[in-house]
Amino acid sequence: MGAGSQHPSEGPARALVCCEALSFCWPGASAPTLSHLSLRLQAGEAVLLRGESGQGKSTLLSLLAGILSPSSGSLTVGGKDFHALSQRQRDRVRGADIGVIFQQFNLLPFLSILDNLLLPIGFSAERRARLAATGTPPEVAAEELLCTLGLSLKALGNRSVGALSVGQQQRVAAARALLGSPSLILADEPTSALDPKNRDAFLRALKGAQTARGAALLCVSHDPALEPYFDRTVTLDRLQGGRP
Amino acid sequence: MSALLRLAAASLLARRRTTGLMLLALTLSCALLFGVEKLRSEVRASAYASVGAVDLIVGARTAPETLLLATVFHYGALSTPLPRAVETRLASHPAVRFALPLSLGDSVAGLPVVGTVPAYFAHLGITPEGPLAFQAGGPFAGDEEVVLGAEAARRLGKELGDALTLSHGLGAESFLEHEDHPLRVVGLLAPTGTPLDQRVLVSLEALHAAHEGAASGASENENISALLLGLAPRAAALGLAAQLNRSGDPPLTAALPALTLAGLLRWLGAGEAVLQVLSAFVVVVALAGMLAMMLASLEQRRREMAVLRALGAGFPTLLFLLLTEALMLTGAAISLGLGLVHGGLALAAPALQSATGLALQDPGPTAREGLLALGALALATLSGLLPAWLAARRALMDGLSPQS
Ligand SMILES: Nc1ncnc2c1ncn2[C@@H]1O[C@H](COP(=O)(O)OP(=O)(O)OP(=O)(O)O)[C@@H](O)[C@H]1O
Ligand SMILES: [Mg+2]
Numbered sequence: 001m002g003a004g005s006q007h008p009s010e011g012p013a014r015a016l017v018c019c020e021a022l023s024f025c026w027p028g029a030s031a032p033t034l035s036h037l038s039l040r041l042q043a044g045e046a047v048l049l050r051g052e053s054g055q056g057k058s059t060l061l062s063l064l065a066g067i068l069s070p071s072s073g074s075l076t077v078g079g080k081d082f083h084a085l086s087q088r089q090r091d092r093v094r095g096a097d098i099g100v101i102f103q104q105f106n107l108l109p110f111l112s113i114l115d116n117l118l119l120p121i122g123f124s125a126e127r128r129a130r131l132a133a134t135g136t137p138p139e140v141a142a143e144e145l146l147c148t149l150g151l152s153l154k155a156l157g158n159r160s161v162g163a164l165s166v167g168q169q170q171r172v173a174a175a176r177a178l179l180g181s182p183s184l185i186l187a188d189e190p191t192s193a194l195d196p197k198n199r200d201a202f203l204r205a206l207k208g209a210q211t212a213r214g215a216a217l218l219c220v221s222h223d224p225a226l227e228p229y230f231d232r233t234v235t236l237d238r239l240q241g242g243r244p
Numbered sequence: 245m246s247a248l249l250r251l252a253a254a255s256l257l258a259r260r261r262t263t264g265l266m267l268l269a270l271t272l273s274c275a276l277l278f279g280v281e282k283l284r285s286e287v288r289a290s291a292y293a294s295v296g297a298v299d300l301i302v303g304a305r306t307a308p309e310t311l312l313l314a315t316v317f318h319y320g321a322l323s324t325p326l327p328r329a330v331e332t333r334l335a336s337h338p339a340v341r342f343a344l345p346l347s348l349g350d351s352v353a354g355l356p357v358v359g360t361v362p363a364y365f366a367h368l369g370i371t372p373e374g375p376l377a378f379q380a381g382g383p384f385a386g387d388e389e390v391v392l393g394a395e396a397a398r399r400l401g402k403e404l405g406d407a408l409t410l411s412h413g414l415g416a417e418s419f420l421e422h423e424d425h426p427l428r429v430v431g432l433l434a435p436t437g438t439p440l441d442q443r444v445l446v447s448l449e450a451l452h453a454a455h456e457g458a459a460s461g462a463s464e465n466e467n468i469s470a471l472l473l474g475l476a477p478r479a480a481a482l483g484l485a486a487q488l489n490r491s492g493d494p495p496l497t498a499a500l501p502a503l504t505l506a507g508l509l510r511w512l513g514a515g516e517a518v519l520q521v522l523s524a525f526v527v528v529v530a531l532a533g534m535l536a537m538m539l540a541s542l543e544q545r546r547r548e549m550a551v552l553r554a555l556g557a558g559f560p561t562l563l564f565l566l567l568t569e570a571l572m573l574t575g576a577a578i579s580l581g582l583g584l585v586h587g588g589l590a591l592a593a594p595a596l597q598s599a600t601g602l603a604l605q606d607p608g609p610t611a612r613e614g615l616l617a618l619g620a621l622a623l624a625t626l627s628g629l630l631p632a633w634l635a636a637r638r639a640l641m642d643g644l645s646p647q648s
Contacts, residue, residue: 027641062643067553087640088558095556100644102554105547110258111251122247123556188645 015076016183016216017041017064022073024056024063032071033059037240043183046210046217048226051236057220060236061186064218065098066090078183095124099177099215101187106173107161114153116161117142117176127180138179145175148212149205167198174206178213185210187219191226203229248561252568255548259541266534267577273530274581274620277523278613282585284516285610288509294438295501296368299481302326302334302488303470308499309508315346315470316501317439318356322348325467327494339480340473342367347451348469352410355396357444359451359468365391365431367474368440376440380404381431387449391431395441402429410446410454527620531627534573538566538631542638549639562636570628571621578617582609 019039025032033056041047051057062068063075066082069090075082078097082090094100099120107116118138121128131141143153149171156164164172170190177185190206191199207229210217219230227233256263294316303311304324313319328345335343344367347359365376365383381404384391390408392400402408407426427450435441452466475481481500488498549562557565586608609617 058645059643062645065554065644067640067643088560091556091558091561094554100554102550102644106551108251108255108548108551110254115254120555123552123561186644 015040016043016045017077017218019064019070019075020073022063022075023071024059024068025071026059034063034236035240037073037236039234039239041184041216041218043216044211044214045232046207046230047219048230048233049218049220049236050222050224050233051220053222055236057236058188061100061188061218061220064184065100065186066094092124092126095120096126096130097182097184099179099182099185101170101173101177101185101190103189104166104169104193106176107164107169109161111161113156113159113161113164113172114139114142116172117146117179120176121180124180127182131180142175142179145178145209146172148209149175150201151175165198166193167195167202170194170202171205174202174209178209178215181213181215183215185215185217185219187217189220189222191221191223196225199223199225248565249568252565252572255565256569256572262537262541263573266530266537267573267580269530269533270527270574270577271580271584273523273526274577274617275584276581277527277616277620278581278585278609280516280519280523281610281613281616282589284520285612287512290437291505291509292502293436294440295505296438297474298368298472298501299475299478300473300485300488301470301499301501302330302473303497303499305495305497308497308504311470311497311499312501312504312508314348315472318348318442322469326470326496328466328468330494330496331468331471334471334473337484339475339477339484341476342472342474344368344472345448345468346470346472347448347467350410350451350454352396352408352444353400355393355399355442355444357410357446357451359446359448361448364445368472376436377434379432379434381429384430384445384447384450387447387453388427389430389447390427390450391433391445392429393433393441393443393445394435396444397429397432399442400444404429404432408444410444410451528623530577531574531620531623534570534624535627535631538570538628539634542631542635545635546638546642549635550642550644553639553642554644559636559640562639563632566632566635567625567628570624570632574621574624578620582613582617 017039018041019037022037022039023032023035037060039060049057049060059068063070064077066077066085067090069082069087077093080093082093085093107113108119111119121131121138128138131138134141136144146153151168151171156168161169161172170193174187174190177187187206191202194202203226206217217230219226298316301308301311301315303315303322304326306322306324310320311322314322331343331345334340342363344360344364348356350357350359362383362385365378367375369376379394381391392402397403400408406429408429409426427446433440448466448468473481473484475484485498485500488496552562552565
């Protein structure tokens with residue numbers, strides 16, 4: 001069965017992310033890491049991506065973010081055909097429309113919490129413009145986002161990034177990813193450094209903020225306990241229908 | 245853009261210990277570079293200023309360098325005297341604007357005594373053509389008066405109206421003191437930053453009187469040491485020099501001071517070049533240190549690059565960011581180095597002048613220093629390019645998840 005049959009009811013035009021027969025081979029590697037992968041992500045949807053270690057989940061996120069370009073196959077994000085774009089244009093799309101959350105070390109230790117939060121709108125004029133159109137000053141918008149994630153700049157005070165707990169850092173990272181309303185959030189094992197209690201709090205907050213803003217969320221995790229928070233779960237094996 | 249600059253600055257500040265050490269090394273090396281350059285230009289400027297408006301120096305046959313060193317820098321002695329008749333002869337030459345006789349070889353407390361004529365002060369200003377500037381008083385008029393250079397006055401502790409006695413011969417041992425025939429200080433020259441500052445200037449007659457005792461005055465067939473000529477047009481110097489150098493009665497040497505000085509300085513230039521190359525090497529070494537520091541920090545900063553990449557930073561942005569760090573560091577070092585040299589000079593100038601008599605005129609950074617600074621920045625860009633390129637390149641390869 002082809003991977004395109006995941007959501008037969010939805011037309012491809014409505015999909016936020018759409019890739020068909022996507023393959024990627026790291027330079028120097030003997031076999032492709034990803035081959036014939038198909039994936040569709042609707043706007044506002046939250047999808048959990050599972051797969052064995054080393055199978056290529058992070059690689060897929062890099063492809064979707066436009067950091068790597070596929071060896072073959074088609075990839076469309078937000079209606080933009082990544083194949084037709086230059087590296088710079090893809091960088092610009094990422095800055096404007098995509099929020100990324102890592103497993104750890106999301107924040108630059110030499111910047112204050114607020115400066116970390118405001119980084120994306122410093123990098124992308126489009127994001128800046130989108131935020132300005134809401135009429136909310138960036139600082140206020142950042143504080144509001146932190147609030148929905150259960151944090152407050154006022155409570156954290158002038159603390160340096162390094163003085164935050166890992167759970168707090170992950171929430172600041174989530175707030176940063178969401179600032180300026182990108183349409184797609186890519187999260188690479190964002191909870192693997194958290195204990196179960198922090199993990200649940202983080203996911204609830206992230207899901208809440210994501211739903212409220214109508215962003216699509218693709219989250220990589222090994223942890224089956226995360227499934228209830230997502231609309232559906234996909235595995236790399238099933239996405240790569242062409243593979244045995 | 246300004247966000248990137250702030251990012252670069254914040255990143256540098258976060259690594260303030262290594263950054264600080266690097267800045268120190270770069271600053272000191274830049275200060276050395278600028279200091280050597282300053283010294284070089286200062287020595288040259290001072291040497292050329294010492295020549296002043298003199299177009300030709302004439303003496304009894306000797307090497308032109310000897311003539312120049314003895315008359316301008318009081319280094320070495322002129323053994324063969326020059327009959328004063330030569331002055332009379334040359335003064336009537338149509339191209340000669342002024343002919344100033346010099347009588348050298350005496351000293352007071354180690355300061356050279358120069359016998360000359362009052363016209364000396366009208367012609368030998370340090371700014372070409374102008375008269376010499378006086379702090380107080382004016383030129384000597386009679387043979388019982390003396391004018392002191394700024395440094396000479398300070399060292400002798402003499403002021404206007406004080407009395408001074410001369411001794412014969414270089415060195416401290418004085419001859420029959422003519423306590424009965426002291427000279428009166430009538431003028432104090434303003435500092436010039438040239439050997440003139442050390443001079444004690446008297447009339448030829450006063451010097452003669454000191455030698456012969458009060459007995460005789462100036463006579464027609466007395467001897468002088470050399471003649472300083474000013475010419476109009478100045479271009480006549482070459483022809484006149486050739487003509488004088490050929491003359492055999494008496495055998496003469498005519499030296500073009502600027503030309504002779506350039507020859508001496510060219511010889512000095514080899515030493516300067518060594519100093520300059522050495523100081524440039526010190527800057528290169530410091531930049532190599534910066535390069536090593538940046539390369540060493542790249543591994544630690546891989547995550548930082550991945551985060552920036554995730555936020556939309558592309559290859560040019562990362563390259564710009566890392567290059568900016570190198571340039572900020574070097575720019576700060578250059579400014580601090582310049583500040584150190586010029587600020588240090590401003591602070592040290594009074595002490596230096598009283599210790600060596602060297603009056604440093606520091607008009608601030610020169611065009612050459614600007615060129616050196618640009619060179620250092622260009623070098624920093626080149627050396628910053630390598631780590632910047634490596635890091636930005638690798639950030640592209642790393643994707644979102646650097647494997648460390
Ligand atoms: N920068 C890289 N250069 C070369 N090969 C890489 C690079 N990054 C990953 N790979 C290779 O690609 C394959 C997939 O790696 P990837 O990080 O995408 O796996 P993953 O599914 O995210 O694993 P994990 O669950 O451990 O994070 C691995 O075999 C890995 O060695
Ligand atoms: Mg991974």
